[in-house]
Amino acid sequence: GEVATDQDAMPFYRPPGERSAHAGAWDPDDLLVVVMRRANGDVLGVLSVDEPASGLRPTDEDLDRLVAVAHVAAVAIEQAQEAQRDADHRRALERLLHVSSRIADQRSRGGVLDAVCAGIQDALGFEKVAVMLPQDREMLRPAATAGWDAADPALTVELTLSQLAPIMQPVHERHGCFLLDHEEAEGLLGLHQSPYASRCNGRGPYAWERHWLIVPLHGGDGEPRGVIWVDDPADRLLPGRERLQALRLFADQAAAALEAARDFEATAHRAAHDALTGLGNRATLADRLRHALQRVKRSSGALAVLFVDLDRFKDINDTLGHAAGDELLRVIAARLDETVRPGDTVARFGGDEFVVLCEDLAGPEDALEVAERLRTEVARPIALPSGVAQVTASIGVALPDRPDRSAETVLQAADRAMYEAKAAGRDSARLATPGAGWP
Secondary structure, eight states, rough: OEEEEOOOSEEEESSSSSSOOSBBOOTTTTEEEEEEETTTTTTEEEEEEEEEETTOOOOHHHHHHHHHHHHHHHHHHHHHHHHHHHHHHHHHHHHHHHHHHHHOOSSSSSHHHHHHHHHHHHHHHHEEHHHHHHHHGGBBEEEEEEEEOTGGGGGGGOOOOOTTTTGGSSSGEEETTTOOOOOHHHHTTTTTEEEEEEEEOOOOOBBOOOOEEEEEOOOOOOOOOEEEEEEEEETOOOOOOOHHHHHHHHHHHHHHHHHHHHHHHHHHHHHBBOOOSSBBOOOHHHHHHHHHHHHTOOSSSEEEEEEEEEETTTHHHHHOOOHHHHHHHHHHHHHHHHSSSSSSEEEEEETTTTEEEEEEOOSSSHHHHHHHHHHHHHSEEEEETTTEEOOOOEEEEOOOOSSTOHHHHHHHHHHHHHHHHHHSSSSSSSETTTTTTOO
């Protein structure tokens, strides 16, 4: 036989043979199908038969038997599909539980999002998964993906969370997810063309056909923090209730884990940074200085520690108030941080004391030049709500004179040099000299 194609219809099979002159003969162009329905009356499929062995068109009795066979087949197929869905659902939940445990173990946002993408891909059968979070100019950008080429232009479509609002409306909601036909989604978003054309498409009323499926990630306040975008279902079918519910459950757990990861990162940041200025704190400085002292043993460059103490800072608090003093410390911290190189460390040591750690310097003269730039920046007037203030700084500079110097010893040497600068009249820098300036 051959496959014939009507311009406005699907291809159909035409068996070999010529039209018979017999009135009851089966004609090669005859088509006999029986609609198979689900228990609720929805169309399940069709049963198509052709080329009867008798060469005759079926009688009424033949048609009754064919309808009965189609009914039995529909019941069997529906039961098999339900059993398969149940099995898939159980497997997805088992996989979800496994992945959820992986998410709970993650301590960083990146680890959480990678586990989310891998889990949805493995458990729910979507070949492409992307977690999209607001980044530059609030544009959604992939924070983690599975199955995507990192250079795919679909991942850089210019959309924000607020611009996605038209498709995240109750009319499009399915079990906590938002599922739309691609033409409707693109029309609501004002896109001239789809950012991605699905590869795993099917045909029929239950087929995936370039649909949009997104799941919002809600923060603790209920507001969306991002979305999970899934595409290319491996079975080429629209997801049913069970899979959508599993996807929503996964997104909820992922969002909770993401919030926990953010809390962890925030806690870690607070533990390593000064609350007032945002600079590294004493513990961070000590850790970086220890590592820098190890590196300098293998480097030709010099390391320097600059101990910066504000002169007569107490007068600012006494005359302008502690709020003004805090604001002045924030401004000074920002100036110090902006003056040094990107790889240098600026830390608040305590009160009105700051420490700057510089690596890969040429030597003492280079370190003193850095100190002079810092001193100049500190001395610039500062406009505060309660008035204009101006402070100076005394700076002690220490470069390890031996490779076995400890972090504590280098800091003490810089501290002593700073007090020498104060004793010499303040607003100056002093270099800790080997021997006299070292503890």
